[in-house]
Amino acid sequence: MARAWHLKSRPQGLPTNENFELKDFDLPGLSDGMVRVRNHWLSVDPYMRGRMNDVKSYVPPFQVGEPMDGGAVGEVVESQAEGFAPGDLVLHMSGWRDEAVVPARLVMKLPDLGAEPQQFLGILGTTGATAWFGLLDVASAKEKDIVFVSAAAGAVGSAVVQIAKARGMTVIASAGGAEKCAWVRSLGADQVIDYKAGPVLKSLAAAAPDGIDVYFDNVGGDHLDAALALARQNARFAICGMIEGYNKAEPTSLRFIMRIIAARIQLKGFIVFDFQPRMAEFYRGMGALLASGKVQAKETVIEGLEAMPQAFLGLFEGANTGKMLVKL
Amino acid sequence: MARAWHLKSRPQGLPTNENFELKDFDLPGLSDGMVRVRNHWLSVDPYMRGRMNDVKSYVPPFQVGEPMDGGAVGEVVESQAEGFAPGDLVLHMSGWRDEAVVPARLVMKLPDLGAEPQQFLGILGTTGATAWFGLLDVASAKEKDIVFVSAAAGAVGSAVVQIAKARGMTVIASAGGAEKCAWVRSLGADQVIDYKAGPVLKSLAAAAPDGIDVYFDNVGGDHLDAALALARQNARFAICGMIEGYNKAEPTSLRFIMRIIAARIQLKGFIVFDFQPRMAEFYRGMGALLASGKVQAKETVIEGLEAMPQAFLGLFEGANTGKMLVKL
Numbered sequence: 310m311a312r313a314w315h316l317k318s319r320p321q322g323l324p325t326n327e328n329f330e331l332k333d334f335d336l337p338g339l340s341d342g343m344v345r346v347r348n349h350w351l352s353v354d355p356y357m358r359g360r361m362n363d364v365k366s367y368v369p370p371f372q373v374g375e376p377m378d379g380g381a382v383g384e385v386v387e388s389q390a391e392g393f394a395p396g397d398l399v400l401h402m403s404g405w406r407d408e409a410v411v412p413a414r415l416v417m418k419l420p421d422l423g424a425e426p427q428q429f430l431g432i433l434g435t436t437g438a439t440a441w442f443g444l445l446d447v448a449s450a451k452e453k454d455i456v457f458v459s460a461a462a463g464a465v466g467s468a469v470v471q472i473a474k475a476r477g478m479t480v481i482a483s484a485g486g487a488e489k490c491a492w493v494r495s496l497g498a499d500q501v502i503d504y505k506a507g508p509v510l511k512s513l514a515a516a517a518p519d520g521i522d523v524y525f526d527n528v529g530g531d532h533l534d535a536a537l538a539l540a541r542q543n544a545r546f547a548i549c550g551m552i553e554g555y556n557k558a559e560p561t562s563l564r565f566i567m568r569i570i571a572a573r574i575q576l577k578g579f580i581v582f583d584f585q586p587r588m589a590e591f592y593r594g595m596g597a598l599l600a601s602g603k604v605q606a607k608e609t610v611i612e613g614l615e616a617m618p619q620a621f622l623g624l625f626e627g628a629n630t631g632k633m634l635v636k637l
Numbered sequence: 638m639a640r641a642w643h644l645k646s647r648p649q650g651l652p653t654n655e656n657f658e659l660k661d662f663d664l665p666g667l668s669d670g671m672v673r674v675r676n677h678w679l680s681v682d683p684y685m686r687g688r689m690n691d692v693k694s695y696v697p698p699f700q701v702g703e704p705m706d707g708g709a710v711g712e713v714v715e716s717q718a719e720g721f722a723p724g725d726l727v728l729h730m731s732g733w734r735d736e737a738v739v740p741a742r743l744v745m746k747l748p749d750l751g752a753e754p755q756q757f758l759g760i761l762g763t764t765g766a767t768a769w770f771g772l773l774d775v776a777s778a779k780e781k782d783i784v785f786v787s788a789a790a791g792a793v794g795s796a797v798v799q800i801a802k803a804r805g806m807t808v809i810a811s812a813g814g815a816e817k818c819a820w821v822r823s824l825g826a827d828q829v830i831d832y833k834a835g836p837v838l839k840s841l842a843a844a845a846p847d848g849i850d851v852y853f854d855n856v857g858g859d860h861l862d863a864a865l866a867l868a869r870q871n872a873r874f875a876i877c878g879m880i881e882g883y884n885k886a887e888p889t890s891l892r893f894i895m896r897i898i899a900a901r902i903q904l905k906g907f908i909v910f911d912f913q914p915r916m917a918e919f920y921r922g923m924g925a926l927l928a929s930g931k932v933q934a935k936e937t938v939i940e941g942l943e944a945m946p947q948a949f950l951g952l953f954e955g956a957n958t959g960k961m962l963v964k965l
Contacts, residue, residue: 359899366899529895534888551895560862560892567857567879567889569906571687571694576904578897 311336313376313406314617320361322558323625328361329618334376336410344399344413345387351404351614351635352380352430353621354464355552367580379404380435382419382426393418400429407614407637422596425606431632432468432599432606438591439549439581440468443525445476447579448547450523452477457517457536460527461498462489464632465549469525470496471604472595478523481516483509483532485627492630496605510535520544529553530561537565540572548578552625607631639664641704641734642945648689650886651953656689657946662704664738672727672741673715679732679942679963680708680758681949682792683880695908707732708763710747710754721746728757735942735965750924753934759792759960760927760934766919767877767909768796771853773804775907776875778851780805785845785864788855789826790817792960793877797853798824799932800923806851809844811837811860813955820958824933838863848872857881858889865893868900876906880953935959 310333317330339345357379360371371377381404385397390413393399401416403409419429431437443465444450456473460466461482473480474497482498484490490501500516502509513521513535522544524536529551536546551561568574584591598604609629611620613636620635638661645658667673685707688699699705709732713725718741721727729744731737747757759765771793772778784801788794789810801808802825810826812818818829828844830837841849841863850872852864857879864874879889896902912919926932937957939948941964948963 533894548897550898560890561894562888562890563894564888566861566891569876569904570878570908571906573906573908573911574904575906576897576902578899578901578903580898580901583901 310334311406311408312614314614315376316361316371316373318373319363324358324361324618324622326618326622329377331615331617334406336408339387339389339410342390342413343410344385344390344393344416345408345410346381346383346399346401346403346416347386347408348381348383348404348406348637350382350427350430351617351637352434353617353624353633353635354379354435355550355624357621358625367582377405378402380430381406381409382430383409388413398426400434405617420592420596422592423600424596427608427634427636428599428606430634431464431608432604433592433595435581436464436632437468437595438584438588439465440472440525441591441595442581442584442587443547443549443579444469444472444523446584447577448523448525448545450476450478450545453479454522455479455481455517455519455541456523456525457481457483457513457521457539458525458527459483459504459532460550460552461493461496461501462627462630463527464629466525466527467493467496467607467631468604470498472598474498475598475603481513481521483512483528489627489630492607504532510538513539523547525549527552533561534563534565537563537568537574540568540574542572544572544574546574546576548576609633611635613637638662639734639736640942642942643704644689644699644701646701647691652686652689652946652950654946654950657705659943659945662734664736667715667717667738670718670741671716671738672713672718672721672744673736673738674709674711674727674729674731674744675714675736676709676711676732676734676965678710678755678758679945679965680762681945681952681961681963682707682763683878683952685949686953695910705733706730708758709734709737710758711737716741726754728762733945748920748924750920751928752924755936755962755964756927756934758962759936760796760932761920761923763909764792764960765796765923766912766916767793768800768853769919769923770909770912770915771875771877771907772797772800772851774912775905776851776853776873778804778806778873781807782850783807783809783845783847783869784851784853785809785811785841785849785867786853786855787811787832787860788878788880789821789824789829790955790958791855792957794853794855795821795824795935795959796932798826800926802826803926803931809841809849811840811856817955817958820935832860838866841867851875853877855880861889862891862893865891865896865902868896868902870900872900872902874902874904876904937961939963941965 520541848869858881
């Protein structure tokens with residue numbers, strides 16, 4: 310018998326504990342090509358909020374009454390698949406539960422990069438890859454660029470800050486509150502804006518008197534508008550997330566969208582899964598930065614399967630510094 | 638003695654006749670390398686509204702008390718420049734006046750494409766080139782793409798419709814009022830939305846049940862939002878103009894901006910002047926379409942220098958079908 314968090318009801322706006330239910334479920338017996346995995350680490354990510362709505366998107370929506378899923382790192386405890394043996398540490402997508410039976414083709418053995426297993430859910434996982442490809446590929450950021458990144462104390466944002474600094478860029482970052490700002494500064498950001506302390510536009514104008522070449526957007530709304538206002542010619546915006554809008558119904562109000570023309574700004578939305586074929590390139594590059602100490606992987610760890618909804622909801626309250634994880 | 642329209646005062650919001658003044662001015666004598674041109678055709682273009690504000694942009698602002706300028710086609714009446722002789726028909730940027738003394742290096746003899754002289758202010762000029770490079774280069778539109786273009790009865794928009802059809806694309810166009818819609822349909826558009834008859838989003842959803850691959854934006858606002866709502870995966874938006882916002886102070890309100898992520902939409906602002914080095918390519922391509930009859934060049938012509946402000950203000954009232962010109 311295993312336990313999994315089920316979607317009990319679809320949230321309107323900000324989710325609450327009432328939307329989740331922890332229930333026992335029967336694990337199927339192992340057939341050919343399957344492995345049974347005991348999860349050690351579970352990931353919570355902002356994109357999961359979108360899956361709680363009944364809308365077609367780049368990942369299918371969670372179904373009411375069914376177990377939820379997401380990134381997880383665990384240990385193979387039983388295998389009917391060639392190449393997998395008990396004790397193997399693996400990454401897979403059957404999270405939100407303590408144990409899972411999964412086809413081996415959907416399971417990846419952790420590559421040997423000298424990293425901690427849970428880092429494959431963060432700095433060496435989807436979040437790190439999001440930062441890497443968003444910054445270097447989607448926004449084509451290069452040495453000497455002035456880069457603005459929002460939610461810089463978050464999992465993706467803090468990775469962006471560090472990659473940008475390692476590549477010789479000037480980094481202006483935003484985060485909420487003095488403590489987070491101090492941490493982002495300690496990661497190497499040249500300027501840090503506390504978005505809770507005043508209007509983003511005013512703070513960004515002061516922090517970036519010469520404007521910005523790149524904006525890595527995790528937030529949308531006022532942050533996006535301020536970036537439009539300060540964009541230099543041929544600026545590139547990688548639109549990764551708009552967490553400000555995930556739980557609200559009001560439209561986004563942009564005063565500076567028209568600058569897109571005169572400044573020839575490029576905005577491009579992206580999904581990290583599109584870069585799946587290039588993960589080897591990412592492991593090489595990010596693995597080297599991590600090994601050299603140029604990138605640190607901060608984590609906010611919450612213990613126990615029971616705490617999954619709390620960890621997930623914490624993402625929308627800014628409860629995490631770096632990657633939010635649940636340890637079983 | 639020549640006459641030129643001067644900027645009398647900077648408009649707040651929509652310009653009025655009060656912002657303009659027609660005054661005599663002294664033409665300088667001809668020095669080496671200069672030509673004197675008698676203008677036959679003057680261009681009015683929406684981008685000129687931006688130049689009436691005192692803000693740095695891609696073209697310098699008009700100065701209060703000084704003559705305005707813009708595209709013009711005229712005839713050389715006196716020349717101190719090698720290669721130019723009286724009778725030559727030329728394109729230059731000293732418009733808003735009846736006569737001008739201009740350095741020959743800022744003057745282009747009209748290429749022999751078998752076209753009418755005034756077409757070099759429209760379909761074979763900045764407006765045609767805007768349509769050409771915006772559609773084919775900025776938005777990378779290709780055969781079989783579903784293309785949405787706003788302000789399709791305007792100078793740029795009507796060129797976009799025709800280029801897109803000539804290249805085998807499906808075209809959904811918007812225009813204001815039954816008469817303009819009928820004309821846009823006569824240009825070959827597959828579906829035409831009358832944006833004055835109802836909400837753009839609803840009309841576009843009905844006209845483009847499979848969504849759109851490309852949006853050529855001349856309008857911004859609700860049109861842009863509807864395009865975001867209907868964009869298919871990897872859609873490309875060429876942002877050419879946002880005439881809806883030129884005269885108003887309210888921010889643009891976007892309900893569907895967040896789709897930029899899941900649909901991997903790319904928005905890119907552009908200025909046709911950046912494509913100046915590629916005008917030969919444009920003359921070849923557009924000249925051929927024009928000669929073959931695949932592209933028609935509709936013009937709305939107003940007579941007399943006195944009518945310049947009226948022609949210009951008409952742009953914001955939808956008074957033109959195709960390119961708006963003043964004939965002297």
